[in-house]
Every structure is written in C-alpha cells, then in structure tokens.
Amino acid sequence: MGSMKVNLCGIELDNPLIPASGTFGYGYEFAEFYDINMLGTFSFKGTTKDARFGNPTPRIAECPMGMINAVGLQNPGVEKVISEELPKLKKCFDKKVMANVSGFSVEDYAYTCEKLDKCEQVGWLEVNVSCPNVHGGGMSFGTSPEAAAQVVKAVKEVTTKPVIIKLSPNVTDIVAIAKACEEAGADGISLINTMLGMRIDLKTKKPVIANKMGGFSGPAIFPVAVRMVYQVANAVKIPVVGMGGVSSAEDVIEMMLAGACAVEIGAANLVNPYVCRDIINELPSVMKKYNIENLSDIIGGVK
C-alpha cells in the first residue's frame, strides 16, 4: 500500500485534496455530508477586511462543461470569520485550514492576513490577487508582476505562516507574475483562479449574469489549468498548488504530473457535494492502475 501523503510548505497533508475557496463555505456545512477530516485541508471562503454582500443576482450561468459565477466575494468580514465561523469549524475539523484572503488595496490584504495569521486553526494564507485594485484604476493586482509582488511583500511583513499566492489566468505571461511573487518572498503559488467569461440570454438579449461577466470554471478549463501549472512549476522553486476543472482522481494525478504538490477542487463540489470524499476513496485504486507507489513521487513527473 503506497502513500497519498504530500507536503505543502512544511505541513504534511494526508492526501493532496483541497476543496477550493468559494465552493466549500467555512467547511462546517459540508461536515453534515461527510467527515471533512478525511480531506488534505480546504481553503475557506474568500475573506475580506469588511463584510461584503457581493454582486446582485443572477450570479450564476451555466456553460458546456462548466459554469460562470459572479458572487463578488460575499463574506461576513474577517472579524466575524474569526469570532463566528472558525469556532464552528473547530467542532468538526481537527486539521489546519487554508485561509483565503482578498483585498482591494495592499493595506487591506496586510490587515486581513495579519488577523488570520494569529489564528491557531490557520495553517496557510492563500492570497487571491485577482481582485481589482481600487487605488490602481481597478486593474487586478494579479495582472502585473509589480502589483502582485507589492501584495506579497506587505503580507509577508506582518505574517509568520506560509503565504500562497493564488494567481489569475487572465494574463499574458503568468510565469513572469509567479516569478515576481517568488522573488518577493511568497512561500507557494496556487493556480488557476477562474477565467473571465460571459453568457448572453438570447430571449432577453441581455447578459445572463447581472454583473455581465464572471469567473468561468469547471472541466472546460482543465487543459488551460494543466498547461499553466506546468509552466509555473517549471519556472519557480516554491511549491505549486494546481486547480481548475479538476473533477476526478485521474485529473488529480494529471495535475500532479504537471507539477502540483497539492490539488484544489472547485466547481465539482457544487455539482457533487461528495466529490472530494469520492476522489480520496478512488485514488488508491487509480494509483495502482498507473503503477504509482507514492503520490509525492509523481510531482512534476512530466518533462
């Protein structure tokens, strides 16, 4: 019997499975469906300095093999996450959780990360740099190496835990941005966030989503994700967490071969709430099928 254990920035995971931010809430509601302690860990709902309702509805559009969402970072704000959500999670999750953080200024990111860094339950900070920078003309931090590096530096200054930067795929050169984050002191990179997409309703001749555009996710984007994980993993020395359309044990292995040391599952959780449990249960037999003894041996196995 081989091992599914992997190491993410110095913390050992029982397996590489990590439900992605925004598809798993703050975890405790999924604990009603199955024992979430079987997961490697999970990345909780994107948390900001202040509470946010997010965008108007409709926020969801269906696509062939995927979906678009424009939820807009609805969350209760970091204070309430710490005082209300994390205590609820503690009752059903014994492992370290990945704290996903968003912000609209460099100061926002530093403020929220500093607060969460002090929480004993938090193992990693996953910093989502896909949000618009309100002081930078609304351009996303994740679209420029300089802006992304600024966020990394500000967060690293006020935190002690591993900082993983979650990159946007909506860029010309993702490798340049990943390298800038590594140079600025990031402990890891996760990718890809959703791809910018849009659907139009032929009957109303209006966008399906109230926000017009949103993040495209699901199996349709898997090949793009594999390609970008491969490019980034071959360009940086820090650990890479792969995500984007992963839906099966085979997809997990493919992502790891591309260079991911752990794998996040997003949209698939929304279609099948048991998908992560099912993949963890299936992994041993799929590993056997492909003659994989230890999952950690295959990371970046494709050249």
Next chain:
Amino acid sequence: MKQGIYTVKSNVKIANSVYKMELSGDTDGLTKSGQFINIMIEGMYLRRPISVCDCENGVITIIYKVVGKGTEAMAKMEIGKELDVLTDLGNGYDLSKAGDNPLLLGGGVGVPPLYLLAKKLIAEGKKVSVILGFNTKDEVFYEEEFKALGADVKVTTADGSYGIKGFVTDAMESGYSYFYTCGPEPMLKAIYKKADTSGQMSFEERMGCGFGACMGCSCKTVTGYKRICKDGPVLEKEEILWEV
C-alpha cells in the same frame, strides 16, 4: 440533504409545456412541503432544482415547465431511467402559523409545492382555500387534484380564457387566517401589497449548487443575508426586502 439514485416511474405532459414526473426512491428525508430536489441531467453541467409537488411511499412527484435545454431533456426521459438526485433541500413552509383557514396562492409552476402543503394542512383539519393563477387556459393544471384534497379552489387566467379573468390577487378576498404563496416575483410583490395577514413566500433564483455552498442565490432580508437554496426558498413576509 441526501444524495440518491431515483428511477423515473412516469413522465407525462399535463398542460402546454408542463410535465409531471414521478420518481421512485428513498423519500424518508423529505418531510416538509415547499422543499426542492436537484437533478443531474446528462450533458448539463449544473443540476436542475425543481420543487416537490408531492411525496409519499417512496415516490416523489415533480411538475416542471420546459423552458430550456435541461427541462427539454427531462421531457424526453423515459420510464425506468435512473437519475442522480439531491433531495431534502430548502427550508420548506412552516405549517405552525397557518391558523384555521389559510389561503394558498400559486402562479404557473409555482403551483406544485402548494399541493403537498394543502395536503398537510387539510390533514391537520384546516379549511384550505387555493387560488391558482395561469396565463391562459391551456396552461391550467391541478385544479381537480386540489379539489380532490378537499380544498376550495379558484382558478384565474390573465387572458380570461378560463376561470376568473386576471391575476391571483383579483380573486383574493379578506377573511383568511394566513397566506402561503409561490410564483413569479411580480405576483409575489402584488400579494405582498394586497395581503392583510402575515404569510410565507417561496422564491426562485438561479442557483449554482442548491445546498448552500456557492452563495450564488443570496438575497438581502431584514434579518441579514440569506441563501434562497438553504435559508429559503420560503421567507416570511416580514423579513422580505424587495430590491428597488
């Protein structure tokens, strides 16, 4: 929430573009009226949330209107087909506030969840009145089924081709103890304005997951943000904040 495999027991057209499907499988978890199920359909990425019309002895009845590719595929499903279904979703109606003679108002495919509600209220000895609203005669369904339960039934059609001409609010008369409703938002707003008692309204929203994970169907209420799929779809009249 429960996940299960359900078998199509019947699937028949009951009005213009409206179909009734019976699914056999585990119904132990489905106890409340006003809840919904979320059905996986081959070739569609997201599930289709459909309200429960009736549920007993291992059979769930749903009524759906063909409005897009998902429901088109459902209309073509044959007896014996197995479906992956999430059940026991949503909060459902609270029967404890009904009073002696509640009024139920349904519009179009908002009618089905009121059937199980009426059945439960009548079983509790309540005198139930129902107003069913449709656009036109060939879209009318379930008038006889509600009568068979023992409810007092009125039907309205917007074009006057059947029953009372107008909307459900045109057939609304004072004297009811409480109201329950489900239907399109303009109808809910009209009832909200006209109703002289408290009541409960079931809402519709485009959903991602249907079980509270994605925040795709959030709305603002007097008591804070709520997810239509998990904290709803039924909201109390007093907590509703209409978006202007």
